[in-house]
Amino acid sequence: MDMSTSSPVITDPVSISPPLLGSLTSNMMPFSVMSGGCSSPGMNVSASRRKIEEVLVNGLLDAMKSSSPRKKHNLAFGPGGSPDEDPAYTAWMSKCPSALTSFKQIVANAHGRKIAVFLDYDGTLSPIVDDPDKAFMSPAMRAAVRNVAKYFPTAIVSGRSRKKVCEFVKLKELCYAGSHGMDIVTSAPEHNTEKGKEANLFQPALEFLPMIDEVSKSLLEATSGIKGANVENNKFCVSVHYRNVAEKDWKVVARLVNEVLEAFPRLKVTNGRMVLEVRPVIDWDKGKAVEFLLQSLGLNDSENVIPIYIGDDRTDEDAFKVLRERNCGYGILVSQVPKDTEAFYSLRDPSEVMAFLNSLVRWKKHSL
Numbered sequence: 001m002d003m004s005t006s007s008p009v010i011t012d013p014v015s016i017s018p019p020l021l022g023s024l025t026s027n028m029m030p031f032s033v034m035s036g037g038c039s040s041p042g043m044n045v046s047a048s049r050r051k052i053e054e055v056l057v058n059g060l061l062d063a064m065k066s067s068s069p070r071k072k073h074n075l076a077f078g079p080g081g082s083p084d085e086d087p088a089y090t091a092w093m094s095k096c097p098s099a100l101t102s103f104k105q106i107v108a109n110a111h112g113r114k115i116a117v118f119l120d121y122d123g124t125l126s127p128i129v130d131d132p133d134k135a136f137m138s139p140a141m142r143a144a145v146r147n148v149a150k151y152f153p154t155a156i157v158s159g160r161s162r163k164k165v166c167e168f169v170k171l172k173e174l175c176y177a178g179s180h181g182m183d184i185v186t187s188a189p190e191h192n193t194e195k196g197k198e199a200n201l202f203q204p205a206l207e208f209l210p211m212i213d214e215v216s217k218s219l220l221e222a223t224s225g226i227k228g229a230n231v232e233n234n235k236f237c238v239s240v241h242y243r244n245v246a247e248k249d250w251k252v253v254a255r256l257v258n259e260v261l262e263a264f265p266r267l268k269v270t271n272g273r274m275v276l277e278v279r280p281v282i283d284w285d286k287g288k289a290v291e292f293l294l295q296s297l298g299l300n301d302s303e304n305v306i307p308i309y310i311g312d313d314r315t316d317e318d319a320f321k322v323l324r325e326r327n328c329g330y331g332i333l334v335s336q337v338p339k340d341t342e343a344f345y346s347l348r349d350p351s352e353v354m355a356f357l358n359s360l361v362r363w364k365k366h367s368l
């Protein structure tokens, strides 16, 4: 079932951990053996195991199907169509209004306080494209981000490796958190309010580096026969892209990822936009990365600092949640379809993100 069409509000699936398979199967073994009916207990064990594997693979497949409903909705609008024609989208906008039309409200609280800007990369600063190596940022967007960073402490928080996202963004005046926040450099000196502090490197999953290399190779090998599959090593996590894989083969992708992950109980799978993300099971995400950045940049004073986080993906929800729970700042979801979100506001696409960033700069210049 394609969940993207079953409900007007899309609930992003929770992470799926194939390593669960190990504990589930070992717990179930005695039951399978004792349940009898089959002459060989071994056969029962493997039948149970196969059943559980099937459940996990199907769970992964459901998550894959629901992870990128945009195309379908765009098609529904027809050529030149707009989300405004979709009543579900209009209803959702009343809960998660446009950050552009709500701009005055957003900055109303900011007088005398400091705004800090956090930006996701793919789907936020660059449009989603078929080839992950070609997700370039436009020069106009780069200029907008550069200007924002002149006036506000600014960080990119991406699922990409830090190196790759730096190569795309090409701006020195920012902080970068790559690998979903597992690789952070705080090096924007003019915004580091803790004077004299050296640029910091923070890598909470350092011990996983050899494991990630290994799993990346295994995934590459396992999926090499699937047309359109693409494995991207993001240093502390690995992306298995299926955007260009025929839908009939998605289950094979799910099965192969599941099989590879059986040998890596300390890794888990989450899903993004047409991508399965393999990462360490550590308690670290983009939300934790934002907290870390606020702390290390001397911006932890929730009375006087307003963090704004803009992102489009399931992984950005962790950051939106942190801001909501701290009761400080705003999450802004980039989406053209209604989604369950912890964000307060929304923007439709990277062009609206650019307009919002430019508005922030204009507002700041006026208020100086």
Ligand SMILES: O=P(O)(O)OC[C@H]1O[C@H](O[C@H]2O[C@H](CO)[C@@H](O)[C@H](O)[C@H]2O)[C@H](O)[C@@H](O)[C@@H]1O
Pocket (backbone or CB within 6 Å): 120, 121, 122, 123, 127, 128, 129, 130, 131, 132, 133, 135, 157, 158, 159, 160, 232, 234, 239, 241, 243, 272, 273, 274, 275, 277, 313, 315
């Ligand atoms: O946290 P982000 O900066 O948003 O990174 C999340 C993933 O983004 C990239 O994949 C997504 O964008 C690709 C290019 O537009 C697209 O082809 C793919 O389908 C999307 O999932 C990146 O390639 C992944 O490694 C990141 O994890």
